[in-house]
Amino acid sequence: MKDKKNLNSNSNSKPWRPFTTTCCTAEDQTIFGNISRCRPSKSEFSKNIAPLPSFRRLSFSDLSRSSSIRINEDLAQSFGSDLYDFQLSELRAITQNFSSSFLLGEGGFGTVHKGYADDNLRPGLKAQAVAVKLLDIEGLQGHREWLAEVIFLGQLRHKNLVKLIGYCCEEAERLLVYEFMPRGSLENHLFKRMLVSLPWGTRLKIAIGSAKGLAFLHGAESPVIYRDFKTSNILLDSEFNAKLSDFGLAKMGPEGSDTHVTTRVMGTYGYAAPEYVNTGHLTTRSDIYSFGVVLLELLTGRRAMDKTRPKSEQNLVDWSKPYLTSSRRLRCIMDPRLAGQYSVKGAKEMALLALQCVSLNPKDRPKMPVIIETLESLQKLTDMAVTCGQWSATPKPGRNAVASAKVGKREIRGAIYWKKSPVAASPKKK
Template sequence: MKHQTPASAKKQWRPFTANCCSAEDRAVFGNFSRCRTSKSDLSKNVAPLPSFRRLSFSDLSRSSSMRINEDLAQSFGGDLYDFQLSELRAITQNFSSHFLLGEGGFGTVHKGYIDDNMRQGLKAQAVAVKLLDIEGLQGHREWLAEVIFLGQLRHPNLVRLIGYCCEDEERLLVYEFMPRGSLENHLFKRISMCLPWGTRLKVAIGAAKGLAFLHGAEKPVIYRDFKTSNILLDSDFTAKLSDFGLAKMGPEGSKSHVTTRVMGTYGYAAPEYVSTGHLTTKSDVYSFGVVLLELLTGRRAVDKIRPKNEQNLVDWAKPYLASSRKLRCIMDPRLGGQYSVRGAKDMAALALQCVNMQPRDRPRMPTVIDTLEGLQQFKDMAVSCGQWPAAAKPGKSTERRGVYRRSSPVFPAKRGLKLEQKMQL
């Protein structure tokens, strides 16, 4: 694991493997033209996919930036803008630390402002510019994956890619700006206001619709890195999935899974994927279940600061999920009882199904959406039903039979180690 560095410092991209242009990668990117939206309800209000000329990933990985730009321009036409590095420097004030939105293993993300004169047809708006640190081929591979996936996938619950920049060794991506930031920040940062129960439910439904759209394509897309930091929120708390650098095309023909290098984030990756490298859409369903548990408990998927038997959220929470009486003991104390008793019970039951050790017993995402949408009708707040201590207040310390303990800071301002880090498992 990597140690944290100051926000202004530039992190180096560490490749996961030296063999980035595998036969698997060539097959995935070469056959991307087969990925089209389904005609289900989940695809309503989705813009039609552009015609997609076959791109050889191995060729693009070894091509000059000029050749890459030509190939991408021919493939996407006016759907994506090809920005110059000088333009992106200008709109971010040379990637100023004052415009820094966040950073991670991929590099840094800066806020920028586009005016009406920058490109014909491009409206004035705030944008997020991701500047990738590239050391080895893996950084370029993930940049290219994002351009290819988000360049043709359009859905209200996927973040919109506006354009890209490929100039010499620089690789950048330009997205719509998401003013509410990530779900991770709202759940785990001490400075943030407590996310209300209704908003948590709305976020879960939106994220589920994004996954269902990916899984429902004629050739499914496996997201592979579903977690709270990759769920971004707009001004109305509509959830949109971001960061498609690890996404993979699903299995073809009679194949039941895709075999690939094990990559993702500790605590979210499905156990069968970690142990075998076999990737399916049910791997994403497991990760979704972990996020549901985070929404219920206000705890991270992995938290090394907690006692050893509480560090892994799934292992710790499972014994409490099947009983309403036990469930209230692990509900996020910041909610202060302002949550639906029936809704929490049903969400816990759904989470338990999603994190089932057997992939075949996990629900499909359309079923998940139906279940979550049904919870919006419940108004039986725990605090008014006698299911929550009257003295408990959001954000205050609560200790019930030793189930959760606040003697040490749960959400420290700085951590010695970054726990949720994209890395090879």
């Protein structure tokens, strides 16, 4: 949960055909991060069910009243064999009744369970592991986002977008079935206690893959603003190919002479562009800000927002900016789990790119094709910090004890780490 010169198309995909919707607008209340997602209660949801016109004319402001029967008919008519319409009983069977033993994760949408679909489940569906997302009707997100996910992933096909296999809509139940991504999310690899840290080359590969997914969305015939680019929404397959997931907040970009889309603020603290948070003006450059934040997370191994740290270090963008313009300063904030095994020049170029992406002036942010070209050029670099004076070489045998006693270092796997991290120190002037 994969390089294209033409980012607007894919040889195995259909052209992007937008539905006539006011995608993912929420007229009820302001929505942001983990704050209320304007969800109806189960009782309200049941009261509001009523037939609506053809699916292609559905407005997202009407979704809470849509009939599950009519939605199934409209979805089937719109997507045909591209998406499977599963029954709830089938999804219960392949997940062992949504067993906790099969639980992959849990969020505002609900729970995600692993399942196994054999080749007898549906004609044409190959046997494979799948991920089944079960909507919590009483939760923070809901029917609007479920249908947005079906609309976008039902039409969009790209190697760096997670594949939606099918859906289930029975009365108040809403489920989505995706391809299974065995490596989980980038968030887990960066911030959870994994046995092995992501190497520099893998981090670069993930950055390039996710950039290509975002470029595909921005370069579509009718541009799509992802609006929720973050590490938890970047999923990884067995070869660490990155794929974007969770399109519940995606929105159609501005049309004609419009420069932006004005909408309620939705997203995640730390990743959302400042101008969007302040004004509600949404553009593709809002996604580029979020991409820059993820680059900083890849470099530092720190979260975009971390309330457990001192106040001056809680916001990753604000804290890291003074360190990003020189290799010497950058060394102080590089992820210690990299053990100095990273390209000095590559890290500096990525840091400068991230700095451009998180510029307060949206017009100064680079576009996705430029970002991809920059990141791909870093793949050839082989200079490593442990051999370039950025990290001291391992002392010769017999001097280890003396060196360790004098400078307070410890040796691990041929590289030397400072016992006391220098990241808390203020950056020195060049």
